[in-house]
Amino acid sequence: MLLALLQRLGQMLFVMLGISMLVFLIFFATPGADPASRIAGRGASPEILEAVRKSFGLDQPFYVQYFVMMKKIFITGDLTSFVNRGWKVVPAVLDTIPVTLSLVIGAAILWVIFGMLIGIVAAATRGSWLDKLLMILGLIGISMPVFWLGEVMNLVSQSRFHDTWMFSWVPPLGYKNLSDDPKGWFLTLIIPWITLAILYIGLYGRVLRASLIEALQEDYIRTARAKGLSETRILLRHALRTSLISFVTLFGLDFGALVGGSALLTEVVFNLQGVGKLTYDALQNLDLPIIMTTVMYASFFVVMANALVDVVYILLDPRVRAS
Amino acid sequence: MTAETIATRRVSRGPWATAVRRLARDRAGMAALLLFMVILIICLLAPVYASWAGVDPFTSTLDATVTIDGNAIPVMEQSTEGLGLGYNPIGPTWRLGSYFLGADNQGRDVMARLLYGGLTSLLIAGAATLLTLTLATVLGLAAGFFGGLTDIILSRILDILWAFPVYLLAISLSIVLITHGIAIGPITIESGSLWLPIFIIGIVYIPYVARPIRGQVLSLRESEFVLAAIGLGVPSHRILLRDILPNVSTTLIVFVPLMMALNMLTESALSFLSIGVQPPDASWGSIIQDGQGLLYSRPWVAMAPGIAIVLCVLALNVLGDGLRDALDPRSKIRLGRG
Numbered sequence: 001m002l003l004a005l006l007q008r009l010g011q012m013l014f015v016m017l018g019i020s021m022l023v024f025l026i027f028f029a030t031p032g033a034d035p036a037s038r039i040a041g042r043g044a045s046p047e048i049l050e051a052v053r054k055s056f057g058l059d060q061p062f063y064v065q066y067f068v069m070m071k072k073i074f075i076t077g078d079l080t081s082f083v084n085r086g087w088k089v090v091p092a093v094l095d096t097i098p099v100t101l102s103l104v105i106g107a108a109i110l111w112v113i114f115g116m117l118i119g120i121v122a123a124a125t126r127g128s129w130l131d132k133l134l135m136i137l138g139l140i141g142i143s144m145p146v147f148w149l150g151e152v153m154n155l156v157s158q159s160r161f162h163d164t165w166m167f168s169w170v171p172p173l174g175y176k177n178l179s180d181d182p183k184g185w186f187l188t189l190i191i192p193w194i195t196l197a198i199l200y201i202g203l204y205g206r207v208l209r210a211s212l213i214e215a216l217q218e219d220y221i222r223t224a225r226a227k228g229l230s231e232t233r234i235l236l237r238h239a240l241r242t243s244l245i246s247f248v249t250l251f252g253l254d255f256g257a258l259v260g261g262s263a264l265l266t267e268v269v270f271n272l273q274g275v276g277k278l279t280y281d282a283l284q285n286l287d288l289p290i291i292m293t294t295v296m297y298a299s300f301f302v303v304m305a306n307a308l309v310d311v312v313y314i315l316l317d318p319r320v321r322a323s
Numbered sequence: 324m325t326a327e328t329i330a331t332r333r334v335s336r337g338p339w340a341t342a343v344r345r346l347a348r349d350r351a352g353m354a355a356l357l358l359f360m361v362i363l364i365i366c367l368l369a370p371v372y373a374s375w376a377g378v379d380p381f382t383s384t385l386d387a388t389v390t391i392d393g394n395a396i397p398v399m400e401q402s403t404e405g406l407g408l409g410y411n412p413i414g415p416t417w418r419l420g421s422y423f424l425g426a427d428n429q430g431r432d433v434m435a436r437l438l439y440g441g442l443t444s445l446l447i448a449g450a451a452t453l454l455t456l457t458l459a460t461v462l463g464l465a466a467g468f469f470g471g472l473t474d475i476i477l478s479r480i481l482d483i484l485w486a487f488p489v490y491l492l493a494i495s496l497s498i499v500l501i502t503h504g505i506a507i508g509p510i511t512i513e514s515g516s517l518w519l520p521i522f523i524i525g526i527v528y529i530p531y532v533a534r535p536i537r538g539q540v541l542s543l544r545e546s547e548f549v550l551a552a553i554g555l556g557v558p559s560h561r562i563l564l565r566d567i568l569p570n571v572s573t574t575l576i577v578f579v580p581l582m583m584a585l586n587m588l589t590e591s592a593l594s595f596l597s598i599g600v601q602p603p604d605a606s607w608g609s610i611i612q613d614g615q616g617l618l619y620s621r622p623w624v625a626m627a628p629g630i631a632i633v634l635c636v637l638a639l640n641v642l643g644d645g646l647r648d649a650l651d652p653r654s655k656i657r658l659g660r661g
Contacts (some may be wrong), residue, residue: 027498142640144633144636148592148629151629155622199387261488264491283494
């Protein structure tokens with residue numbers, strides 16, 4: 001088992017190295033993508049371009065630039081923005097992490113609870129109208145672009161019905177610190193939480209239902225029925241247990257991806273200053289160091305989440321453990 | 324029962340005919356197919372609609388007027404809010420041919436843009452799906468069949484792409500390519516071309532398809548008919564084309580609607596972040612972005628394309644479910660991460 005864990009760790013480091021190089025190549029070595037011309041602006045004279053290249057260290061060979069950048073991100077932490085040269089990028093990224101975590105953790109709690117509820121109810125009433133209704137609702141949830149759903153939510157809660165009893169409690173868009181204003185933090189995040197969770201509620205409900213129904217065909221369920229256990233007990237104690245393994249795997253991957261930047265669209269629509277919003281703002285003025293750092297941070301988070309899921313899997317599953 | 328009747332009964336239809344019959348009996352799947360076809364046909368009629376309504380959906384027409392009940396009404400109305408300085412585009416008239424869904428902030432007919440945008444969105448999603456499936460099949464077949472060093476290198480590359488969050492990879496590629504375009508060997512894609520989002524979206528989902536294909540090929544490679552073909556000295560390309568490709572084709576077909584659904588959502592997200600389809604072209608995502616500033620005053624500009632996306636993606640997802648049940652009930656293809 002130790003070997004399997006070490007192997008996984010090695011693979012993780014390899015993928016991280018690969019991603020860092022890929023990101024670097026995309027931004028600095030794509031044919032036609034000259035960062036210097038971007039900093040200098042359109043129509044800059046060759047002398048200015050040359051000066052910019054020298055001043056930003058872009059005249060050095062790619063591998064030197066790569067190592068300098070990696071050193072600045074991970075070791076010295078003093079990478080500065082191209083647009084605002086006094087601005088340190090690493091602390092700026094670290095500042096946004098609590099916002100993204102607040103958003104994603106809240107949404108995750110919602111989607112786990114409601115996803116499980118929907119999956120279990122649909123599997124228990126499979127074939128009935130309730131099952132069909134829940135599955136159609138789930139599919140609609142999966143089919144909605146999250147940024148558009150966010151706009152619908154804003155339209156309803158900030159404008160059209162803001163003055164009615166239903167949504168008068170909704171504060172203006174923006175993020176409030178948990179430590180300064182816990183109530184404000186909670187209220188501003190309720191609608192973003194729901195928006196982000198809806199897609200995953202649909203997805204998890206559908207996945208859980210399918211895996212429960214598959215589990216119910218197994219031999220050990222027939223044995224449990226033969227023992228005279230109640231249908232509820234069979235569903236919740238026997239079938240659900242096996243189904244939860246895939247549920248947990250899925251959760252690890254999705255949670256990692258969201259904290260790693262997939263929540264970008266939700267953050268942009270609700271004006272929450274998280275990692276994704278920082279990336280988006282840097283996008284507007286092509287501030288490469290910020291984009292590099294957030295993309296790097298995000299992909300590392302995803303890689304680590306994937307590795308963690310695999311490790312938990314190795315620890316949980318006796319078959320994998322043995323081999 | 325004689326042996327003869329049993330024999331005639333056993334003559335089964337081919338797997339494809341069986342699948343088509345199963346799909347035809349799936350009412351939800353058929354309804355979804357119908358809905359998708361209707362959306363497609365309506366979008367294909369975009370040029371007809373625009374010329375019939377006499378509007379140009381791609382240039383700003385701030386001084387246009389629309390005739391309602393014999394009265395000519397300017398498309399941009401003087402704002403009644405605040406100091407009354409700005410201009411507001413008119414809202415929906417709900418009359419086909421005369422600014423049905425109102426105008427956007429450049430005085431363009433939203434309905435005409437919606438139809439053209441749908442055409443763009445469908446084109447990008449379809450072409451990107453084709454690109455993903457082609458490249459993923461080649462990679463998956465090569466990695467699974469040849470094994471060894473080929474497999475190790477290809478699998479590691481796929482691992483890296485897989486671990487890269489889809490939106491961030493797409494965003495990174497878009498930022499770099501959207502302003503300068505790209506030139507790889509003989510292929511040159513100019514900035515602002517529709518091929519850029521197709522290329523980007525087509526690339527980022529390759530591992531999602533290539534990994535399951537590789538897995539399937541790995542097990543097919545050990546199956547008796549393939550081992551027999553190898554033993555007989557049949558050349559590799561022939562085995563791949565004649566024995567292995569037909570066996571992974573059901574998986575590929577199931578992936579088509581699911582990938583298209585995913586690609587539509589990705590395209591709309593990129594265009595919403597203004598790194599997808601570039602103006603003057605419109606897509607459903609970019610129209611939602613145009614409508615963002617008008618969200619509280621003229622919500623239909625952003626709402627209508629969103630509803631169109633939901634309907635289209637919903638139809639594709641239902642169709643994908645139906646296809647999977649019809650072709651390959653035991654498969655566990657699932658998309659939807661990110």
